[in-house]
Amino acid sequence: PAAPVRVASTWDFGIAANQAAWAILGKGGHALDAVETGARVPESDLKNHSVGRAGYPDRDGHVTLDASIMDADGNCGGVAAIEHIAHPISVARRVMERTPHVLLVGDGALQFALEQGFKKEELLTPESEKAWHEWLKTAKYKPTINSEVRDYGRAPDKSMGMPGGKDNHDTIGMLAIDAHGKLAGACTTSGMAWKMHGRVGDSPIIGAGLYVDGEIGGATSTGVGEEVIRNAGSFLVVELMRQGRSPHEACKEAVMRIIRRRPEASKTLQVGFLAMNRAGEVGAYAIQRGFSYAVCDANKQDALIPAQSVY
Numbered sequence: 037p038a039a040p041v042r043v044a045s046t047w048d049f050g051i052a053a054n055q056a057a058w059a060i061l062g063k064g065g066h067a068l069d070a071v072e073t074g075a076r077v078p079e080s081d082l083k084n085h086s087v088g089r090a091g092y093p094d095r096d097g098h099v100t101l102d103a104s105i106m107d108a109d110g111n112c113g114g115v116a117a118i119e120h121i122a123h124p125i126s127v128a129r130r131v132m133e134r135t136p137h138v139l140l141v142g143d144g145a146l147q148f149a150l151e152q153g154f155k156k157e158e159l160l161t162p163e164s165e166k167a168w169h170e171w172l173k174t175a176k177y178k179p180t181i182n183s184e185v186r187d188y189g190r191a192p193d194k195s196m197g198m199p200g201g202k203d204n205h206d207t208i209g210m211l212a213i214d215a216h217g218k219l220a221g222a223c224t225t226s227g228m229a230w231k232m233h234g235r236v237g238d239s240p241i242i243g244a245g246l247y248v249d250g251e252i253g254g255a256t257s258t259g260v261g262e263e264v265i266r267n268a269g270s271f272l273v274v275e276l277m278r279q280g281r282s283p284h285e286a287c288k289e290a291v292m293r294i295i296r297r298r299p300e301a302s303k304t305l306q307v308g309f310l311a312m313n314r315a316g317e318v319g320a321y322a323i324q325r326g327f328s329y330a331v332c333d334a335n336k337q338d339a340l341i342p343a344q345s346v347y
């Protein structure tokens with residue numbers, strides 16, 4: 037049987053992103069167009085301080101963005117630590133389609149974006165600047181477990197860096213399968229708030245924050261990127277699916293790998309994986325409570341599912 041047309045995204049802001057993707061998928065459009073269009077939604081959202089415009093800056097006050105995109109045939113592109121461009125996911129796609137390269141960083145990524153006609157903008161909003169000034173008072177760096185505290189069940193701990201609150205979210209990772217049975221994925225983020233200038237997370241790294249293999253499925257991640265890179269997280273999830281695991285089981289095993297490698301550190305940090313296989317089945321797993329993912333298909337347009345977790 038043909039796989040259902042479906043899109044899945046990390047966190048609750050994935051619902052709105054999925055709807056934008058569905059406008060393309062539902063009409064028989066391509067998964068690659070769908071994930072790019074969907075990822076642009078949180079990139080534009082001024083209430084969202086962890087993706088795109090209005091993202092929280094690094095410790096020096098620069099908003100630096102990471103993004104990647106990949107299709108079923110191994111075509112992929114990314115930008116890392118790019119500044120002043122509101123839609124890094126679209127620059128990542130241009131890197132994939134219009135350069136012989138896979139990853140452009142920093143000034144070079146900006147230069148390429150400007151050559152491609154993207155507009156140079158100030159992405160630091162007054163609200164994010166204010167939060168940065170607050171952080172500077174103590175300047176302690178410890179990533180929060182989930183910047184979205186809604187169902188984490190604990191008051192946000194200010195000493196952990198990022199102020200909590202309903203309007204804060206994390207990286208968006210998105211996976212889709214279209215009417216032609218083709219998979220694609222996208223991932224975009226402003227990275228960890230108050231990171232060192234020049235720090236790059238997992239999101240723009242193919243195999244870490246995103247991986248797609250048209251024969252098997254795709255995976256994407258959110259949380260502390262260092263732990264995901266260390267374990268080639270999204271590649272690992274896809275390889276586990278190749279060995280016969282379901283998306284859920286594969287995400288769980290990748291989470292367990294992270295914990296086994298650094299058991300103490302893992303108790304206080306979050307990593308979540310989301311995966312979709314070639315049959316369109318979706319699964320997810322996280323270290324900590326509070327990770328959720330949104331799924332959209334012809335039957336259900338706005339399902340938000342809490343991921344299972346270890347703790």
Ligand code: SD4
Binds near residue numbers: 227258
């Ligand atoms: C990073 N994985 O830059 C991203 C950030 C994130 O929840 O997902 N935060 O490490």
